[in-house]
Structures are given as structure tokens and as C-alpha cells.
Amino acid sequence: MPELAINGGPAAAEALKLPEWPRLTETSRQYVTESLESGRWCRTTGGEFCDRLEEAFAAYHDVETAIAVSNGTTAIELALRACGVQPGDEVVVPSYSFIASASAVPCVGAVPRFVDTDPETYNIDLDHLEEVITDRTVGVVGVHFAGYTMDMDRLLPIIEEHDLFLIEDAAHAQGSEWRGEKVGTFGDFGTFSFQESKSLPSGEGGIVTTDDTVLADRARTMANIGRRQGTVDYYHHFLASNRRLSELQAALALAQLEKLDDENRIRERNEEVLLAELESIDGIATKPRDDRITARGYCIENFRYDADAFGGLHRDRFIEALVAESVPVSEGYQLPLYRQPAFYRNEVARFLPRGTEVPDYPNLHLPGTEEICRTNVTYSHKLLLADEAGIRSVAEAVRKIRANVDELLE
Ligand SMILES: Cc1ncc(COP(=O)(O)O)c(C=O)c1O
Known part of the structure; x- marks a missing residue:
């Protein structure tokens, strides 16, 4: 009689019910309706929701400026x-992330330098970072991966010592903190995404944060096709693209921001329950607790799977078995970014000045990143909004697979 759901047994996580995402709240409906009825759907015609979103986002982050843009890629x-x-x-970029964290660099004509990943935290490996920096390096794009804040105590001195800029890609980290301060406020810029799967969704959308008034002024004009914000003439100070967010999306993002902290508190409580359960299972490695991370934002979440502790069962087969037990997980980002076809030499060269030497990215070997690609299991922040019985059933499903692994090895 098979026990495992993949072999026809009952699913261990039947109780796990994920909430609908994105959530259409009354406030979302109200703000979008107000925006629609105002007849000003674009910021340049005098709508107010982009202004309100920027003020609220800046206040939430205790930062001088927030500039709403059309998505998280364009934000970087x-x-x-x-x-x-x-x-x-x-520019140094992460090798394990969504591609935008790295592809933004050649897209503005610069050469990406991939840094390895710390498999414990999934953030950039700060020892390797020091090795990757050269005298041509001007800055670093670092991701607070899955909302787990980068070690700012170590990162900021490296940035300062080498006189680099820092862009914190906080697309996964709406609400994350380091020592009581929100992420996206430590570097020259923080960048955020409001894409639908994120914990602050507006369909598409994004925002950049900065405390530097000169950078803020430049970024505002650059986001507005080279035109000073608030002006309606056709005077363009420099060549730039149109990266503006629409008023309707700003209205939606503002409503979603207002519920972010409440939802993050639920996720944090549930994560505590889940981690306590998962940590007790041999072969499952969760991220370390770090007291300096005083609040967590959420997007995706991860743990690493050790096949040896499961009798040699391949990670992908483990994932199939867990999905069959009604736990929605996946292998996440399958490739190190430097192995993506988008980073083949000829492709990158198209974006760089003629004659620029392009590294042979696909032949890089960064062990931390490659270990994660082999062992990672990803789940969504939505799972952390389920009820406690559902959360506990995730760990029950993992234990069940471990106990019955022979069924899969035969
Ligand atoms: C880490 C990271 N950076 C940037 C982005 C790009 O955001 P967008 O999809 O809004 O362009 C994403 C989106 O998934 C992301 O996960």
C-alpha cells in the first residue's frame, strides 16, 4: 500500500490552503475607483496618487525621496x-537572483561582474566580493534575497573602502530591516518591484528610494524622459526614457502598502512555526537566525535539501513528491545567472562599447551559487499566510517523504 501521495496515497498537506494573491481589498477598489473617476490617469496631467504613494513609501522607509516607476527592472x-x-x-552583480538584478547592468552599457552567493543566506558572498572588485569597478548591485537582509555591517565598509556606489535591489524585501532601519535606505539607491507576485503588488510597478538630493533630482528627471517633474512644457534636459508609473497602479500600490505590515506580521509568526518544524528535520537546512534583521519582508522563501539525508533521492524528485503532498514548492531560479543564454558573450557584447572585453560568463564556476542551484527548494510568501495547521502540515509532508523515501528509490 503506497503512503506517498505521488504513489497514490493521501496528501499530507491537504489542510494547507493558500490565500488568493494578489488580494483585492476594499481600499484597493476605492483608491483605483477614485483614480479612475478623477479623469487623471497619468501623473503628467495632475493626478495625485503617484505623489501620495511616493510620500507614504518615503515615510514608511524614513527616507528623503521615493520615485515611482513602471517596474523593478527599470528601477535598477x-x-x-x-x-x-x-x-x-x-558593476558587481549577484549570480543568484532574478535576471534583472544583473541584466540591468549591460542594458545601461556596463560590464557585469558576477559575485558568488553565500549558500547559508542566499545573499552575495562578501569574501568573494572583495576578490571581484577591480580598479574598473564603480558599484555594486546587491539583493536582499527573499527579504533576508544583507549583512550591512560588513557590506557598507567594503563599499566605502573602494569608493563604490551601492544599489540595494529590495524587490523581495518590502518591509525588511537591518538594526531597526528599513532596507533600501543604506545605499545610494534602493529599488523595489510591485509586480503581482510580490508582497506589495500593483500588477506591474516599482519605486526607487534615496536620501541623496542630487541623485534624487537626477533620477526624477531621468524617469520622466529628461523633463523636470511638474513641468508640462517640451523642454528636455537630457536623453532619458519614460519610466513613469501610471496613476491607477499608484492607487493600487498605495492601498497595498497600507496592509503590508499587518500581512508581514502574520508571515513572520508563521515562518517562526515553519522554521522550528523544518529545522528539526535532518537534511533540511534553513537560513540562520540573525538578530540584526529586526523585521523581515517576504517574496519567495527557501530552504536547502540534502539528498544524502534522504537516501540519495534527487532534489527534483523530492520536489515532485512534496508537490504531490499538496505543498507548492519549486526549484526556484534553475541556473546561475552567468549560465543564462542572455549572458553569452555575443549577446552581452551587443550592449557594450565596441572592443570592450567581455568575460566568458558561462565558464564561470561559483561554488556557492551552484550549490544553491542544486539544493534549493523555493516556496512563496503566500504559503506563510496560511493557517497554522496548514503551516505545520508542510513539515509533516517533508517528514513523511523522508520516512517513506524507499518508495521513491525502488
Ligand atoms: C530580485 C529582483 N529584482 C528585480 C526584479 C524586477 O522587477 P520587475 O518584475 O518589476 O521588473 C525582480 C522581479 O521579479 C526581482 O525578483
């Missing part, structure tokens, strides 16, 4: 351009 490109990246400059 804007930050790079505002930091003054020149064609052929080198």
Missing part, C-alpha cells in the same frame, strides 16, 4: 544611470 536601470555609470564601467 534608472538607479545605475543616475549613479553615473559610464559605458564600459564594471
Whole structure:
């Protein structure tokens, strides 16, 4: 009689019910309706929701300026351009992330330098960072991966010592903190995404944060096709793209921001329960607790799977078995970014000044990143909004697979 759901047994996590995402709240409906009825759907015609979103987001982060933009990818490109990246400059980028964290760099004409990943935290490996920096390096894009804050005590002195700019890609980290301060406020810029799967969704959308008034002024103009915000003439100070967020999306993002902290508190409580359960299972490695991370934001979450502790069962087969037990997990980002076809030499070269030497990215070997690609298991922040019985059933499903692993090895 098979026990495992993948072999026809009952699913261990039947009780796990994920909430609908994104959530259409009354406030979301109200703000979007107000925006629709105002007849001003675009910021340049005098709508108010982009202003309100920026004020609320800046206040939430205790930062001088927030600039609403059309998505999280364009937010990174804007930050790079505002930091003054020149064609052929080198910028250090993560090798384990969504591609935008790295692809934004060649998209503005600069050379990405991949840094390894710390498999314990999934953040950039700060020992390796020091090795990757050269005299052509002008800055670093670092991701607070899955909302787990980068070690700012170690990162900031490295940035300062080498006189680099820092862009914190906080697309996964809406609400995360380091020693009581929100992420996205430590570097020259923080960048955020409001894409639908994120914990602060507006369909598409994004925002950049900065405390630097000169950078803020430049970024604002650059986000508005080179035109000073608030002006309606056709005077354009420099060449730049249109990266503006629409009023309707700003209205939606504002409503979603207002519920972020309440939802993060639920996620944090549930994560505590889940981690306590998972930590007790041999072969499952969760991220370390770090008291300096005083609040967690959420997007995806991860743990590492050790096949040896499961009789040699391949990670992908483990994931299939867990999905069959009604736990929605996946292998996450399958490839190190430097192995993506987008980073083949010819492809990157198209974006760089003629004659720029392009590293042979696909032949890089960064052990931390490759270990994560082999062992990672990803789940969504939505799971952490389930009820406690559902959360506990995730660990029950993992234990069940471990106890019955022979069924899968035969
Ligand atoms: C870490 C990270 N950076 C940047 C982005 C890009 O955001 P967007 O999809 O809004 O362009 C994403 C989106 O998934 C992301 O996960």
C-alpha cells in the first residue's frame, strides 16, 4: 500500500490552503475607483496618487525621496544611470537572483561582474566580493534575497573602502530591516518591484528610494524622459526614457502598502512555526537566525535539501513528491545567472562599447551559487499566510517523504 501521495496515497498537506494573491481589498477598489473617476490617469496631467504613494513609501522607509516607476527592472536601470555609470564601467552583480538584478547592468552599457552567493543566506558572498572588485569597478548591485537582509555591517565598509556606489535591489524585501532601519535606505539607491507576485503588488510597478538630493533630482528627471517633474512644457534636459508609473497602479500600490505590515506580521509568526518544524528535520537546512534583521519582508522563501539525508533521492524528485503532498514548492531560479543564454558573450557584447572585453560568463564556476542551484527548494510568501495547521502540515509532508523515501528509490 503506497503512503506517498505521488504513489497514490493521501496528501499530507491537504489542510494547507493558500490565500488568493494578489488580494483585492476594499481600499484597493476605492483608491483605483477614485483614480479612475478623477479623469487623471497619468501623473503628467495632475493626478495625485503617484505623489501620495511616493510620500507614504518615503515615510514608511524614513527616507528623503521615493520615485515611482513602471517596474523593478527599470528601477535598477534608472538607479545605475543616475549613479553615473559610464559605458564600459564594471558593476558587481549577484549570480543568484532574478535576471534583472544583473541584466540591468549591460542594458545601461556596463560590464557585469558576477559575485558568488553565500549558500547559508542566499545573499552575495562578501569574501568573494572583495576578490571581484577591480580598479574598473564603480558599484555594486546587491539583493536582499527573499527579504533576508544583507549583512550591512560588513557590506557598507567594503563599499566605502573602494569608493563604490551601492544599489540595494529590495524587490523581495518590502518591509525588511537591518538594526531597526528599513532596507533600501543604506545605499545610494534602493529599488523595489510591485509586480503581482510580490508582497506589495500593483500588477506591474516599482519605486526607487534615496536620501541623496542630487541623485534624487537626477533620477526624477531621468524617469520622466529628461523633463523636470511638474513641468508640462517640451523642454528636455537630457536623453532619458519614460519610466513613469501610471496613476491607477499608484492607487493600487498605495492601498497595498497600507496592509503590508499587518500581512508581514502574520508571515513572520508563521515562518517562526515553519522554521522550528523544518529545522528539526535532518537534511533540511534553513537560513540562520540573525538578530540584526529586526523585521523581515517576504517574496519567495527557501530552504536547502540534502539528498544524502534522504537516501540519495534527487532534489527534483523530492520536489515532485512534496508537490504531490499538496505543498507548492519549486526549484526556484534553475541556473546561475552567468549560465543564462542572455549572458553569452555575443549577446552581452551587443550592449557594450565596441572592443570592450567581455568575460566568458558561462565558464564561470561559483561554488556557492551552484550549490544553491542544486539544493534549493523555493516556496512563496503566500504559503506563510496560511493557517497554522496548514503551516505545520508542510513539515509533516517533508517528514513523511523522508520516512517513506524507499518508495521513491525502488
Ligand atoms: C530580485 C529582483 N529584482 C528585480 C526584479 C524586477 O522587477 P520587475 O518584475 O518589476 O521588473 C525582480 C522581479 O521579479 C526581482 O525578483
